Amino acid sequence: VKIGASIFNLSPREKSLKIKCSISIGKKKLFQKEEKVSIAAKAKTKLEWLWKAKTPSDAYSVEIELWEGGKLIDKISHPLTVRPPQKAPQKDEFVSVKGSNFYLKGKKWFPRGINYWPSMLGGLDADVYAGNWLSPTLYDPLIIEKDLTILEKLGINMLAAVGADISLISGEKRAVRNLLDFLHRADKHNMKIMLYIPANPFNFEEEVISSIRKGGGIGEVGLASRSPGDAFRFIKENGLPNITTIFAYDIAWEPAEVLRVRAGAFNTAWEKWLIKNYGSVENAEAEFGVKLPRKEGKVAPPLGLNNTKADAAFLRFFSDYASKRYNAIVRALKSIDPNHLVSFRGGACGIPNAYWCAHLYSVGVAKHIDFLCPEGYNLQTKGYGNPTPWEDIRKGGLITLYYRFISREKPVIWMEFCGPIWPNGTVWKTEMVFTPKERLEYQKEEEEKFYKMFVESGAKGCAPWWYPGGFRVGENSDAGIINPDWTLRPVAEVIKKYNPLFAKQQPKKPDEYITIDFDAHPLDAWDTYAPLYLRLVEEGKMPGLRTEGTGTNSCNVPLIAVGNTPYNGRNPLKFLNAEFNYLEIKDKSGKWVGVEDGDTLEVDGRGGIWCRASVGNIGEAEWISPEKTKEAGAVYLLSYGDGIQIEAGIKDNTPFLKDADIPPFLLLSSLKREVKLTFRMEAKGRAFFGESITIKLVPK
Numbered sequence: 001v002k003i004g005a006s007i008f009n010l011s012p013r014e015k016s017l018k019i020k021c022s023i024s025i026g027k028k029k030l031f032q033k034e035e036k037v038s039i040a041a042k043a044k045t046k047l048e049w050l051w052k053a054k055t056p057s058d059a060y061s062v063e064i065e066l067w068e069g070g071k072l073i074d075k076i077s078h079p080l081t082v083r084p085p086q087k088a089p090q091k092d093e094f095v096s097v098k099g100s101n102f103y104l105k106g107k108k109w110f111p112r113g114i115n116y117w118p119s120m121l122g123g124l125d126a127d128v129y130a131g132n133w134l135s136p137t138l139y140d141p142l143i144i145e146k147d148l149t150i151l152e153k154l155g156i157n158m159l160a161a162v163g164a165d166i167s168l169i170s171g172e173k174r175a176v177r178n179l180l181d182f183l184h185r186a187d188k189h190n191m192k193i194m195l196y197i198p199a200n201p202f203n204f205e206e207e208v209i210s211s212i213r214k215g216g217g218i219g220e221v222g223l224a225s226r227s228p229g230d231a232f233r234f235i236k237e238n239g240l241p242n243i244t245t246i247f248a249y250d251i252a253w254e255p256a257e258v259l260r261v262r263a264g265a266f267n268t269a270w271e272k273w274l275i276k277n278y279g280s281v282e283n284a285e286a287e288f289g290v291k292l293p294r295k296e297g298k299v300a301p302p303l304g305l306n307n308t309k310a311d312a313a314f315l316r317f318f319s320d321y322a323s324k325r326y327n328a329i330v331r332a333l334k335s336i337d338p339n340h341l342v343s344f345r346g347g348a349c350g351i352p353n354a355y356w357c358a359h360l361y362s363v364g365v366a367k368h369i370d371f372l373c374p375e376g377y378n379l380q381t382k383g384y385g386n387p388t389p390w391e392d393i394r395k396g397g398l399i400t401l402y403y404r405f406i407s408r409e410k411p412v413i414w415m416e417f418c419g420p421i422w423p424n425g426t427v428w429k430t431e432m433v434f435t436p437k438e439r440l441e442y443q444k445e446e447e448e449k450f451y452k453m454f455v456e457s458g459a460k461g462c463a464p465w466w467y468p469g470g471f472r473v474g475e476n477s478d479a480g481i482i483n484p485d486w487t488l489r490p491v492a493e494v495i496k497k498y499n500p501l502f503a504k505q506q507p508k509k510p511d512e513y514i515t516i517d518f519d520a521h522p523l524d525a526w527d528t529y530a531p532l533y534l535r536l537v538e539e540g541k542m543p544g545l546r547t548e549g550t551g552t553n554s555c556n557v558p559l560i561a562v563g564n565t566p567y568n569g570r571n572p573l574k575f576l577n578a579e580f581n582y583l584e585i586k587d588k589s590g591k592w593v594g595v596e597d598g599d600t601l602e603v604d605g606r607g608g609i610w611c612r613a614s615v616g617n618i619g620e621a622e623w624i625s626p627e628k629t630k631e632a633g634a635v636y637l638l639s640y641g642d643g644i645q646i647e648a649g650i651k652d653n654t655p656f657l658k659d660a661d662i663p664p665f666l667l668l669s670s671l672k673r674e675v676k677l678t679f680r681m682e683a684k685g686r687a688f689f690g691e692s693i694t695i696k697l698v699p700k
Contacts, residue, residue: 003064005021005049005064006046007019014041016037016038018037018068026059028507030051055082060079060080061079062079078141095109095248097411100404100410100507112155115465117467122478123471123484132164136174139178139181141185147467153688156490158194159193161192164195183245187507192247194250195249197234200344201251203427209324241339246340247340248343253349254375255440257358262298262303264300268303278572289307292310309564311353311354312520312562315519316572318361319361322365324364324579326368326689344360348376348379349361349553352518352522360373363406364616366406366561369503371460372412375416380393385420390449394449396457397453412458414450414454414461414465418479419445421478428471441490447494448498467480469481469483469489470484508542509544512543512544514529514544549619554633575620575621582613582614583596585601588603595693596693601695603699610664610666610670611665614659614661617656617657620656627652628653632686637679637680638681639679641676641678676694679695680693
């Protein structure tokens with residue numbers, strides 16, 4: 001261990017000083033050094049020593065003293081942790097998801113969480129605390145230790161570490177060290193960490209997404225910003241895959257694209273999707289019965305047209321677009337860290353609305369992440385900071401139910417909600433040093449409504465916003481569960497009461513189903529279905545959700561297209577949808593090469609040309625393998641173009657959100673001319689569906 005000191009002489013004359021260094025456990029001195037130095041006026045010097053610890057311990061203490069003329073003039077002391085060599089952890093030491101539950105060491109685990117920022121936040125200037133608390137100027141292990149002790153006694157076992165991502169962005173070594181210290185301390189207090197990393201899939205350039213899908217990995221090319229690539233490198237370089245304290249990566253912060261949609265950021269992709277799925281923009285417009293707007297020569301979203309068919313199509317486009325990006329980034333992340341779960345806080349987005357474009361709305365995104373994390377602010381109908389009627393918060397159970405339904409019962413954690421003492425934008429007044437009793441009672445009552453709704457609707461845990469009390473300068477708010485003096489506020493009683501109830505839930509079969517149809521209600525689904533949900537729970541019934549496609553398969557699913565129009569062979573199906581995980585063809589050297597839409601591949605035209613693929617089911621209907629049925633509707637990968645048509649059946653039946661593997665098959669026995677082929681899934685004898693990839697093959 002390197003021990004040292006930097007000494008600054010700010011006086012106008014030379015100084016003769018003595019520096020004393022010691023390392024101890026309790027009263028026992030393990031290391032001592034003493035050295036004299038002379039420092040010129042306005043100069044500085046640096047001293048360093050090396051010490052080797054004989055045993056790992058959390059109890060070491062380092063002390064540096066500065067003496068002048070027999071008088072102690074300055075002293076710095078701090079704890080030192082020496083960790084044992086890291087052993088390769090067992091798989092069950094990581095939190096995992098099986099079915100609808102989290103598991104840890106073979107037992108169900110329920111995240112009793114909170115959004116955590118250290119307790120010193122209150123009163124700090126925004127430019128001091130902004131961005132991180134791992135920086136050496138803010139990180140104080142004694143404060144961290146006190147916070148974790150309080151939270152452990154409260155029954156908290158999971159921290160969403162807000163602002164603990166500075167080392168992922170800067171790579172500053174002292175911040176990395178502080179992160180590792182924080183993780184070590186959390187582990188001692190039996191806590192798991194949901195760690196934010198800046199890896200929002202929408203922040204990666206298209207070239208990176210394409211490279212990953214073709215098996216090339218993230219590489220160094222085409223990053224939209226430093227941070228996404230830094231996050232991947234940081235994970236590998238600092239051994240995070242083997243740290244069992246980390247429960248999951250939070251890869252995106254409340255992502256929604258409404259502003260970028262309005263700005264035209266997706267117009268090119270939207271136009272391409274229309275052409276791929278309808279044959280042409282004109283075909284799509286004929287089906288919608290309306291001409292779509294244009295912006296700078298590209299088709300724009302149908303904002304303000306009040307056309308449910310066009311709105312439903314845009315909602316489906318965005319779902320497919322988001323799914324493709326999450327598929328690539330989550331696969332890349334899990335290729336370097338297969339041990340940790342991946343999710344993100346989805347924002348206060350509710351259930352799908354066509355133009356908010358929250359990433360959580362995408363059916364495919366629900367396939368790619370391990371659990372789902374809505375937030376509750378949109379339920380506070382009387383304004384943030386005001387008491388909300390119980391009925392309005394109770395309707396939020398529909399959000400839990402929807403994300404359970406669309407993910408086929410992956411766990412749902414409510415990642416943010418609160419009853420703030422002072423809502424955002426409050427103007428500071430001196431008398432606010434003393435928190436009024438009525439604001440404390442409001443906080444307690446408001447958050448209790450949320451906890452009741454979570455337990456009633458089958459959520460697996462939650463994390464209120466947030467731990468530190470005191471006035472947050474800049475946002476001008478206070479939502480903490482503690483006072484600035486570390487005493488618990490009354491809302492802590494609610495946390496103690498309700499957190500154990502998550503583990504006591506018993507699965508219940510629905511008494512009555514709500515049939516949802518977002519194509520019929522792309523803009524008013526909440527107003528349509530939330531009252532139905534509320535009526536059922538008020539009657540003491542357990543609601544369930546279904547669509548017209550629930551429980552169907554590729555042989556019997558209704559052939560309804562997006563927007564509730566009849567399928568005509570050139571429009572996208574509502575309940576059958578597919579996404580390529582990869583499509584590979586052997587190139588001219590005999591190597592498997594991933595291909596993407598628009599690629600050209602040179603192949604050996606003299607011998608057999610082989611193909612293989614993996615395709616994800618992101619439509620509700622199950623795919624039936626040709627080996628399991630003789631009926632129309634068995635699912636194949638169809639390759640066609642330039643007079644060629646080849647079918648390769650899926651190996652096994654493939655339920656919603658699962659993957660179908662198409663084993664290697666002979667695409668062409670030989671090739672003498674350049675051909676253009678399109679690859680797409682087919683329910684044979686019924687319909688074509690899902691993503692299509694068109695490539696050129698050139699014989700060599």
